[in-house]
């Protein structure tokens with residue numbers, strides 16, 4: 001499941017290949033991959049547009065579209081929004097490459113290249129947002145997003161306040177996109193391990209020192225993963241279909257039964273809020 005580092009890696013890849021490329025044709029193989037407007041309107045509005053700069057907010061991708069003709073008439077071609085969700089991938093391939101069976105949408109681009117949206121689990125979504133419209137009005141998930149983990153807004157005081165007096169487990173709070181944008185199961189487990197905090201700990205029980213350590217750990221795990229270009233903990237592929245090369249192994253994520261890298265105690269896993277949580281029962285209390 002792509003989290004902030006993976007989505008950011010995809011964004012950087014897209015910026016390096018799609019910039020100023022014109023969309024010459026669109027094929028939609030799975031209509032429900034298009035969240036808005038209708039698949040037919042989606043195709044009509046994207047046809048002939050040119051890719052501008054890609055942006056990321058949380059786990060969402062947004063690209064400004066430019067009209068390829070009649071620039072003096074239309075100032076903007078609106079936006080294309082993408083949410084990869086569980087298994088979505090955007091791949092930049094040659095137009096002549098065989099169509100993979102999980103291909104949901106194909107953007108044929110100038111110069112014989114395709115941008116393909118491939119999504120095995122089919123939870124991923126694409127949107128077209130009209131010009132002069134705030135994308136958050138169309139993409140409901142955007143409106144509720146909390147601060148980006150590397151923004152000034154995501155301060156220690158902010159995190160203290162967001163967690164204060166809340167009874168829910170800290171792991172559940174970390175997965176709440178309204179608290180922090182972009183964090184998912186892998187990096188939440190890793191950050192809790194680095195902070196020595198057990199995933200079931202109630203938010204209200206955390207001391208200022210706990211939260212300071214957690215704040216630092218969140219930024220550390222994400223930064224490390226970003227530097228490595230995403231992770232191979234899951235089946236993440238970058239924009240040209242190459243596996244992310246997150247070199248170092250996880251501390252706890254996906255390591256149930258294996259010895260803790262710090263103390264040797266077998267890593268445990270449990271269900272928490274419908275998700276798996278991995279932790280060291282010795283190091284995390």
Ligand SMILES: [Zn+2]
Nearest residue numbers: 260263280283
């Ligand atoms: Zn341990």
